[in-house]
Amino acid sequence: AQSVAQPEDQVNVAEGNPLTVKCTYSVSGNPYLFWYVQYPNRGLQFLLKYITGDNLVKGSYGFEAEFNKSQTSFHLKKPSALVSDSALYFCAVNGGGFKTIFGAGTRLFVKA
Amino acid sequence: DTAVSQTPKYLVTQMGNDKSIKCEQNLGHDTMYWYKQDSKKFLKIMFSYNNKELIINETVPNRFSPKSPDKAHLNLHINSLELGDSAVYFCASSQSPSAGITYEQYFGPGTRLTVT
Numbered sequence: 288a289q290s291v292a293q294p295e296d297q298v299n300v301a302e303g304n305p306l307t308v309k310c311t312y313s314v315s316g317n318p319y320l321f322w323y324v325q326y327p328n329r330g331l332q333f334l335l336k337y338i339t340g341d342n343l344v345k346g347s348y349g350f351e352a353e354f355n356k357s358q359t360s361f362h363l364k365k366p367s368a369l370v371s372d373s374a375l376y377f378c379a380v381n382g383g384g385f386k387t388i389f390g391a392g393t394r395l396f397v398k399a
Numbered sequence: 400d401t402a403v404s405q406t407p408k409y410l411v412t413q414m415g416n417d418k419s420i421k422c423e424q425n426l427g428h429d430t431m432y433w434y435k436q437d438s439k440k441f442l443k444i445m446f447s448y449n450n451k452e453l454i455i456n457e458t459v460p461n462r463f464s465p466k467s468p469d470k471a472h473l474n475l476h477i478n479s480l481e482l483g484d485s486a487v488y489f490c491a492s493s494q495s496p497s498a499g500i501t502y503e504q505y506f507g508p509g510t511r512l513t514v515t
Contacts (some may be wrong), residue, residue, distance in 0.1 A: 319501040330403070330489055330506030331442075338500060375440060381501040385430065385454045389442040 289314045291380050293390035300368045301398050308363040308393045310378030320361040321379040321387070322352055331377060337361060348372070368397045402426050403507040405490050411513045412480055420475045420510045422490030429495040430454075431473040432504065433465060436487045448473055449495055480514045487511050 323331040335346025378390040433445040447455035451467045462478040494502040
């Protein structure tokens with residue numbers, strides 16, 4: 288069975304500081320990992336994904352994520368947060384088929 | 400130019416009514432999905448279609464019936480609406496999984512359903 292955990296309901300960070308949004312997963316087989324962002328009253332937008340290869344994945348808007356197989360984690364990071372990054376972030380996992388499981392979401396609040 | 404579109408954006412109706420939500424994608428994808436996002440923002444898959452064939456049918460009441468007239472469209476019909484059906488429903492599409500590789504999904508703007 289597949290599962291995703293986002294242990295933090297909310298992350299608060301000051302503008303200009305680095306941010307991390309945590310995600311851990313469980314899947315049988317090779318994991319395909321994704322991060323999506325949702326702004327208010329909008330659909331989810333794809334940010335980045337890990338399929339294979341380099342453990343550090345770079346995505347849209349300056350975001351990156353680090354795949355750690357031993358810790359079964361895929362944390363989302365950004366070196367310098369912007370107020371406009373404030374949104375709801377979802378981690379998702381897929382074991383290679385049609386079913387993707389989404390985490391509960393982490394609300395990121397960036398203060399000016 | 401909208402990649403995945405849904406209509407209507409808002410839907411307010413009374414208990415017991417039947418309603419439909421339409422979804423269209425112009426990305427050329429073979430796989431489409433319906434998700435339900437509740438008031439706590441949990442996102443749960445309901446259905447998935449690949450090349451017009453039903454692939455995933457989660458534990459969804461029989462009152463919900465998806466229909467895919469072609470690969471670009473996936474509609475959702477809901478019979479006998481209940482208060483608990485109030486949520487935001489998202490349509491999404493993606494390339495089909497291939498050789499064990501899964502692709503990212505593209506989401507529509509959502510349909511906010513309110514049942515009174």
